[in-house]
């Protein structure tokens with residue numbers, strides 16, 4: 528175990544608190560994957576954890592989780608707890624801090640996420656997580672139907688872990704997912720998007736999409752044309768194609784999604800269109816349409832200008848040539864020159880442009 532991690536556990540233990548690494552780090556470690564996110568569980572209360580790890584990056588979250596950074600690592604320290612009654616199939620209504628490590632493990636989602644490691648590297652595996660890692664199975668701790676009803680996000684977490692590691696879903700979990708799939712409709716788009724992004728970024732995304740589709744989750748997730756995830760690695764490009772719902776997109780994301788949709792209806796080889804949409808949108812749409820993206824981008828790169836301010840004449844110079852005061856006519860002339868340059872009729876050179884203006888205005 529890396530010294531930074533040992534030191535965190537050791538500090539808790541020196542202060543007579545019990546503490547273990549749990550979750551992603553232990554799981555990934557056993558799978559031979561490096562992980563920089565360290566989840567630690569302890570019987571120290573949030574206030575006590577805060578006092579012990581007082582630093583600039585320390586944060587206390589709603590449910591009493593304390594997080595901070597050290598070097599490349601992000602630590603999240605969670606007090607042993609029991610979740611009481613779940614609200615809206617997502618959040619516990621109340622959490623109770625407890626002393627029992629065993630009880631804390633029971634509230635967790637999957638066996639592979641409940642393997643613990645102490646500061647000396649000993650594994651504590653009360654739910655046979657290692658067996659499921661070996662057999663490549665995602666299995667809930669306890670009754671899968673109850674686990675999913677408590678928190679429907681676990682449906683997508685199950686598919687995310689299955690996808691990332693190419694694991695199978697335990698048959699009972701699979702049935703529970705099918706039975707509870709409509710609960711996905713009441714989850715927030717932010718959380719769903721986070722999980723789906725991880726599935727779409729995985730090298731095993733084909734398997735992930737097959738799971739989503741065979742379990743009947745596309746409809747409750749409002750996803751369509753899902754095969755488009757295979758044609759681009761660009762997340763915005765994927766979202767533009769696979770849903771009409773607003774998955775909590777930012778203003779910028781919405782703009783790009785609309786551009787990607789609009790460009791599909793245009794002639795992608797037209798220089799004016801290429802100029803209007805720019806390299807990023809061109810390459811995403813070209814990939815989605817399975818066109819020769821390299822060729823299209825190389826054509827775009829050769830455009831005489833990529834932006835208005837690359838036109839080799841200023842508003843003052845145009846006024847000088849025409850001997851006029853600046854006015855609304857400038858906008859029309861500049862737009863005309865832009866088109867003439869892009870279509871190769873006028874060279875982007877000051878004297879050539881001046882001559883064009885003299886001859887035509």
Ligand code: ATP
Nearest residue numbers: 549550551552564566634635636640641678680681
């Ligand atoms: P990664 O960090 O790689 O995304 P992780 O398993 O560490 O995966 P976290 O979200 O960091 O996931 O959560 C840490 C641990 O907390 C999990 O391993 C699991 O034991 C528990 N956990 C997280 N989310 C849930 C949930 N929705 N329901 C039950 N337990 C959960």
Ligand code: MG
Nearest residue numbers: 550551564566
């Ligand atoms: Mg984690």
